Amino acid sequence: MAVYTDVSDEDIAAFLSEYDIGQVISFKGIAEGVENTNFLLQTDRAPYILTLYEKRVNPDDLPFFLGLMDHLSARGLNCPTPIHGKDGVALRRLCGRPAAITSFLNGMSPRRILPHHCAGVGEALAQLHVAGQDFDNYRANALTVTGWRPLFESCQDRADTVMPGLQSMIAGELDFLENNWPGNLPSGVIHADLFPDNVFFFPGEDHVSGLIDFYFACNDLLVYDVVICLNAWCFEPDNSFNVTKARNLLSGYNKVRPLGNDELQALPVLARGASLRFLLTRLYDWLNTPEGALVTPKNPREYINKLRFHQKVETAAAYGLN
Amino acid sequence: MAVYTDVSDEDIAAFLSEYDIGQVISFKGIAEGVENTNFLLQTDRAPYILTLYEKRVNPDDLPFFLGLMDHLSARGLNCPTPIHGKDGVALRRLCGRPAAITSFLNGMSPRRILPHHCAGVGEALAQLHVAGQDFDNYRANALTVTGWRPLFESCQDRADTVMPGLQSMIAGELDFLENNWPGNLPSGVIHADLFPDNVFFFPGEDHVSGLIDFYFACNDLLVYDVVICLNAWCFEPDNSFNVTKARNLLSGYNKVRPLGNDELQALPVLARGASLRFLLTRLYDWLNTPEGALVTPKNPREYINKLRFHQKVETAAAYGLN
Numbered sequence: 001m002a003v004y005t006d007v008s009d010e011d012i013a014a015f016l017s018e019y020d021i022g023q024v025i026s027f028k029g030i031a032e033g034v035e036n037t038n039f040l041l042q043t044d045r046a047p048y049i050l051t052l053y054e055k056r057v058n059p060d061d062l063p064f065f066l067g068l069m070d071h072l073s074a075r076g077l078n079c080p081t082p083i084h085g086k087d088g089v090a091l092r093r094l095c096g097r098p099a100a101i102t103s104f105l106n107g108m109s110p111r112r113i114l115p116h117h118c119a120g121v122g123e124a125l126a127q128l129h130v131a132g133q134d135f136d137n138y139r140a141n142a143l144t145v146t147g148w149r150p151l152f153e154s155c156q157d158r159a160d161t162v163m164p165g166l167q168s169m170i171a172g173e174l175d176f177l178e179n180n181w182p183g184n185l186p187s188g189v190i191h192a193d194l195f196p197d198n199v200f201f202f203p204g205e206d207h208v209s210g211l212i213d214f215y216f217a218c219n220d221l222l223v224y225d226v227v228i229c230l231n232a233w234c235f236e237p238d239n240s241f242n243v244t245k246a247r248n249l250l251s252g253y254n255k256v257r258p259l260g261n262d263e264l265q266a267l268p269v270l271a272r273g274a275s276l277r278f279l280l281t282r283l284y285d286w287l288n289t290p291e292g293a294l295v296t297p298k299n300p301r302e303y304i305n306k307l308r309f310h311q312k313v314e315t316a317a318a319y320g321l322n
Numbered sequence: 323m324a325v326y327t328d329v330s331d332e333d334i335a336a337f338l339s340e341y342d343i344g345q346v347i348s349f350k351g352i353a354e355g356v357e358n359t360n361f362l363l364q365t366d367r368a369p370y371i372l373t374l375y376e377k378r379v380n381p382d383d384l385p386f387f388l389g390l391m392d393h394l395s396a397r398g399l400n401c402p403t404p405i406h407g408k409d410g411v412a413l414r415r416l417c418g419r420p421a422a423i424t425s426f427l428n429g430m431s432p433r434r435i436l437p438h439h440c441a442g443v444g445e446a447l448a449q450l451h452v453a454g455q456d457f458d459n460y461r462a463n464a465l466t467v468t469g470w471r472p473l474f475e476s477c478q479d480r481a482d483t484v485m486p487g488l489q490s491m492i493a494g495e496l497d498f499l500e501n502n503w504p505g506n507l508p509s510g511v512i513h514a515d516l517f518p519d520n521v522f523f524f525p526g527e528d529h530v531s532g533l534i535d536f537y538f539a540c541n542d543l544l545v546y547d548v549v550i551c552l553n554a555w556c557f558e559p560d561n562s563f564n565v566t567k568a569r570n571l572l573s574g575y576n577k578v579r580p581l582g583n584d585e586l587q588a589l590p591v592l593a594r595g596a597s598l599r600f601l602l603t604r605l606y607d608w609l610n611t612p613e614g615a616l617v618t619p620k621n622p623r624e625y626i627n628k629l630r631f632h633q634k635v636e637t638a639a640a641y642g643l644n
Contacts, residue, residue, distance in 0.1 A: 008433035024525060025428040028362065040350065040362060042428070047364075099424040106347040106364070112331035203335040203346060219583035291613070 004037045005052045005095050010063055013095050018085045021045060047104035049080060052097040059098050063215050064139045066090050068189060075131040078210040080105060091192030100303060107200025107209035112222050116206045118245040120200050122252025124208035125229055129222045130257055141192065141218040143277050145181040149174055151280045160288050162300055173307065177273050182266045190225035192216040195232045218302055223263040226253060227271040230319065231306050238303040247320030264316045273311040279303035327374045327417050337416050340407045341423065357537060369426035374419040379537055381420050385595055386461045387536050388412050388422055390511060397453040400532040402427060407446065411611055429522025431529035437442060438528045440567040441557050443521050444574025446530035451544045454511030462615060463540040465513065465599050467503045471496055473602045481610050483623055499595050504588045510627045512547035514538040515553045545585040548575060549593040552641065553628050561627040569642030586638045593632040601625035
């Protein structure tokens with residue numbers, strides 16, 4: 001939610017000469033995106049988003065992300081479409097950073113999640129999974145079960161400063177997940193970060209108007225993306241689990257891509273994994289963000305509560321399915 | 323440069339029902355304006371700016387500011403035009419804050435000031451002064467000569483922590499200005515904060531495309547606004563004074579509203595006053611901004627250097643006039 005890199009009016013005018021999208025008439029930093037700097041760029045033809053990729057994004061991953069957005073857009077998914085320069089290149093440099101221009105998506109992120117939003121996001125997630133099936137690039141998920149132990153080891157010594165007993169709780173959960181993580185489920189491209197900030201609706205409408213922020217996208221089990229969404233969309237601010245929202249989310253998904261029985265049975269274990277994944281990254285950020293940083297780290301406690309909920313779940317029926 | 327108040331998609335949809343400007347289709351916090359929260363609000367008809375007035379703005383002043391923008395717009399000045407609700411009211415409340423929607427201005431603030439920008443801003447400033455002559459509301463300038471001593475007294479004890487000797491430098495300057503401040507010069511509505519952030523141009527064009535941020539506007543000597551601009555536009559980043567820029571600024575102003583001899587003679591004293599005004603408010607903010615605040619205070623040293631420059635000026639010829 002910050003502008004990390006300042007771009008001058010002269011910089012942007014020169015940068016736009018490499019494109020065929022008109023002349024700049026307005027250019028404003030926007031409070032959107034935690035990892036990168038985003039500008040709303042209005043030319044005399046259309047609005048666009050200009051993104052400067054900051055240091056938390058690995059430049060080597062950018063061709064995957066931009067290629068994926070190209071691919072999904074071509075298949076009709078409403079996501080930012082990379083704009084290619086006159087030389088055909090979408091990924092360029094500006095002010096010392098990798099940079100790209102994408103199309104602008106109308107719509108707004110819902111702040112208060114209502115049950116109908118969950119049906120819409122389930123449907124859109126399945127559409128993304130179907131549209132991504134024939135994308136032929138590959139990016140391993142660094143934040144799946146194999147990535148959690150190194151992350152934990154880098155911050156376990158101070159885990160109990162967040163909550164007494166947290167270190168042993170995570171250690172036990174890691175052992176469980178490493179021994180019980182399913183291997184043989186349908187996989188493909190997942191969004192991996194489909195929080196409400198990244199999903200647009202028009203007010204009062206049920207269907208998603210657009211998906212943004214593909215900068216965690218990777219290849220993994222498709223149903224892992226579903227449980228990330230269960231966590232992000234179906235818990236209330238008081239940490240209670242809203243089973244109506246979960247049912248809507250899963251039903252919306254099933255309408256487009258029906259989950260198999262093996263995927264359904266794996267939901268509780270995967271949901272524990274998705275909880276641990278965000279618990280660990282938030283814990284790491286919480287312990288390692290310097291004072292006075294532009295972005296305030298998110299409290300890891302929210303995901304401790306989610307993990308505890310899923311640890312008590314025995315079957316997928318707890319998520320509202322019949 | 324921050325979003326202080328979050329506004330939900332539901333809040334904005336409900337708020338817009340009080341206007342006849344269409345349905346919201348996009349809504350993004352923008353990194354513009356230090357004092358208030360600004361959103362770029364796109365409806366199915368046009369783009370607008372929604373401003374929530376935060377605690378540094380006195381709500382009692384808002385009718386003056388909005389009325390002034392109405393007045394200047396009606397006289398053809400390119401500034402944000404307040405949008406009135408269906409009931410005719412422009413100043414409303416949203417999320418517990420005073421709030422208003424204004425028209426959206428195209429154009430961009432110049433980051434690197436070139437001489438032609440200074441000619442443009444001088445011209446635009448004079449147009450503002452002429453257009454404001456028949457505005458019949460009044461707002462005293464709290465940051466003119468009579469307001470500086472109380473401000474100084476509130477922070478003089480710690481002034482030397484910024485620079486040894488600063489307390490006595492300011493005390494001497496205050497004595498001088500209180501004894502030499504001109505009283506009998508043309509007055510009217512001034513912008514009082516016409517820094518480059520608040521002036522839009524189109525790339526490569528000489529004329530100003532728009533002026534924004536009227537939230538320091540008040541009644542005072544017109545030429546006081548001119549010296550605020552000399553300070554804001556005509557010093558280089560290394561603190562040297564660029565006399566070509568100053569000549570351009572004054573010539574641009576003179577084309578629209580010729581400065582009188584009494585105003586020209588008063589330039590050096592007024593420029594010292596304008597330097598002290600920003601030195602004092604920056605000093606106050608520097609000493610009183612809590613750690614971790616969303617906005618980093620500006621260093622007062624820049625205005626110490628400007629004050630020293632003007633202290634050595636004997637006649638207005640130093641500002642490039644023949």
